Amino acid sequence: MREKARIERxxxxxxxxxxxxxxxxxxxxxxxxxxxxxxxxxxxxxxxVIEKWSSGDIETSYLDFFYLEDDKWEAFLKSIVENKES
Structure with a gap:
């Protein structure tokens, strides 16, 4: 079970x-x-990924954060807040 308090933080x-x-x-x-x-x-x-178009293939990319653990995301957000406040 994940810690519920993380949601509010x-x-x-x-x-x-x-x-x-x-x-x-x-x-x-x-x-x-x-x-x-x-x-x-x-x-x-x-x-x-490579997108198939009638005019040709285009190499592109996207971000997939499905597996990022909340503690890593929380630490990152905390660093953003701390850097903005200083």
Whole structure:
């Protein structure tokens, strides 16, 4: 069973970060944070794919954070908050 208290801690961190950039939509915020996390952590979650188009194949990528543990995400969010406050 996962620790329930983590939910409030993570949501509180997201709230602080989002309030610092209120013009950003929620999905943008999460996407931006995932991109930063991936860039700082050896491209964690980056999946390369080839899209098939009638005009030819296009290599692209996306981020998949399905398996990222909450404690790692929480630590990352905490570091974002601490760096913004200092």
């Amino acid at each position: 993570i949501l509180s961190l997201l709230q602080i970060i989002w309030q610092q950039q209120p013009d950003v939509r929620f999905s943008q915020l999460i996407s931006n944070l995932q991109y930063i996390y991936s860039a700082q952590n050896n491209e964690y979650g980056k999946r390369k």
